[in-house]
Amino acid sequence: MTASDDLPVRDELRGQSPYGAPQLDVPVRLNTNENPYPLPEELVARIAERVTEAARGLNRYPDRDAVELRTRLAAYLTRTGGHPVNTDGVWAANGSNEVLQQLLQAFGGPGRTALGFEPSYSMHALIARGTGTGWLSGPREEDFTIDVEAARRAIARHRPHVVFVCSPNNPTGTAVAGETVAALYDAAQKAARGRGALVVVDEAYGEFSHRPSLLPLLAGRPNLAVSRTMSKAFGAAGLRLGYLAADPAVVDAVQLVRLPYHLSAVTQATALAALEHTDTLLGYVEELKAERDRIVRELRAAGCEVTDSDANFVQFGRFTGEGGAHAVWQALLEHGVLVRDNGVPGWLRVTAGTPEENDAFLDAVRAVMKEKKP
Known part of the structure; x- marks a missing residue:
């Protein structure tokens, strides 16, 4: 066999x-x-209504750019994340894993490296491998927090093209302070080759945190992206809908690698219904x-x-x-x-x-x- x-x-x-x-x-x-x-049940009924409406047009391709969905996601982030987000600064895909994959396709790839602080979400390393991106493991303290100075040294030594920060971190549950992310961002830009390094904050569990979202760090940081998901807080793991907030230029870059019509009409309709019941x-x-x-x-x-x-x-x-x-x-x-x-x-x-x-x-x-x- x-x-x-x-x-x-x-x-x-x-x-x-x-x-x-x-x-x-x-x-x-x-x-x-x-x-x-x-x-x-009221959301289940609303999903059925929206999907029924979408089904009548399944002979046509869905909205390639998911503009209505991205607009609603931007409004949700603005309301809950403490930072104004516009439609052109939001992107959505089939789960946050696809979002991360698209980021590595655009900013990583053969001859480039990504660095994360382990133990952390194991898919970061797996997606890096799947996109031909070299993976580097950065240090954590005994209590699983990130030692800023040790992290700075690792970034300066390896000069990664992409840096992952997971907050709250999976599997430890620890959140990362905004000051730490800002310091790592500055270190990554200082060490970077060429036009800088992309820093990705994975906030898949952000809604469960006692700390505020790290979305406000987007201001003045064009090489920062914050990824989210509807799988956890929205109770929609079966939907497979993830999204990111970033400078519009990052969204433009991601669209260079996304597959055409990657979000089905049914997925978009279901996500829009869920956002009505936030x-x-x-x-x-x-x-x-x-x-x-x-x-x-x-x-x-x-x-x-x-x-x-x-x-x-x-x-x-x-x-x-x-x-x-x-x-x-x-x-x-x-x-x-x-x-x-x-x-x-x-x-x-x-x-x-x-x-x-x-x-x-x-x-x-x-x-x-x-x-x-x-």
């Missing part, structure tokens, strides 16, 4: 595995940072923030070490006994609860679910801590 490595694939793809989390049939699944609340959906976000904070308190009371979180998930540990974190992961699974082992030594990550799901998770943790004393 032929394997992919038997084919003439690119050398850097040989022996690699695709991204993915285990999808197991267990009572409580808290491993992929999904919003646990289904869309409200206040309701953000109400669920407040509930999840309260549950996240409860998880942090209860895990610490159970004897776990917990990283401060500004996301809809919590990193907990440190498990150094026999089998380490993966043994605890397996024990929780045996109690019917699936969490995420991201490969960070000694640590696991759990998504904030419904109160009932969180109760089940916390009960399982207490039982495992008693059984295994990890």
Whole structure:
């Protein structure tokens, strides 16, 4: 039987595995940072109306530039992000991963490098590899924060073409201060070759943070882009809609590499319907923030070490006994609860679910801590 490595694939793809989390049939699944609340019925009905309207024109290509959707996204960011955003400074694609891919296609690529501060969202490195961009791992402190001086030195040494900052960071949940991002931006421009370096702030979990959005940093920084998603706060992981805010010139550059008509009419219609119900959906976000904070308190009371979180998930540990974190992961699974082992030594990550799901998770943790004393 032929394997992919038997084919003439690119050398850097040989022996690699695709991204993915285990999808197991267990009572409580808290491993992929999904919003646990289904869309409200009134929104489901509005989606049906908008999709029905769009279906009548499916014989034609959709709006190639998604102008109406980008206009509504700009209005949402202006209202919630503390910074005025115009339509020409917003771009949308099939999930924030496609947004990041398009940025690397435009600003990375063969002969260029991207730098991120690991542990962080593993897709940054995977998308870099997929676009032929060299990947560099920058330093983090023991508490998973970014040491500005160490980061500056790494940027000066490697002179990357693209720098990734994830805030709140996945999988640790830590948010990054605006002053830190501004310092890294300045360092990247100083070290850059030619016309500067692109700095990408990944705010996929931005709505869950106690800190304000980093969108105001866009002012006066043409090489900065802030990416977002509707998968988390909007509870629409199945929609696959991501977007970015940046200088209009960045949006123009991204359009050089985007596929024609990349956002279907159905996707645009569904996203527009969701944006009509922003206040309701953000109400669920407040509930999840309260549950996240409860998880942090209860895990610490159970004897776990917990990283401060500004996301809809919590990193907990440190498990150094026999089998380490993966043994605890397996024990929780045996109690019917699936969490995420991201490969960070000694640590696991759990998504904030419904109160009932969180109760089940916390009960399982207490039982495992008693059984295994990890």
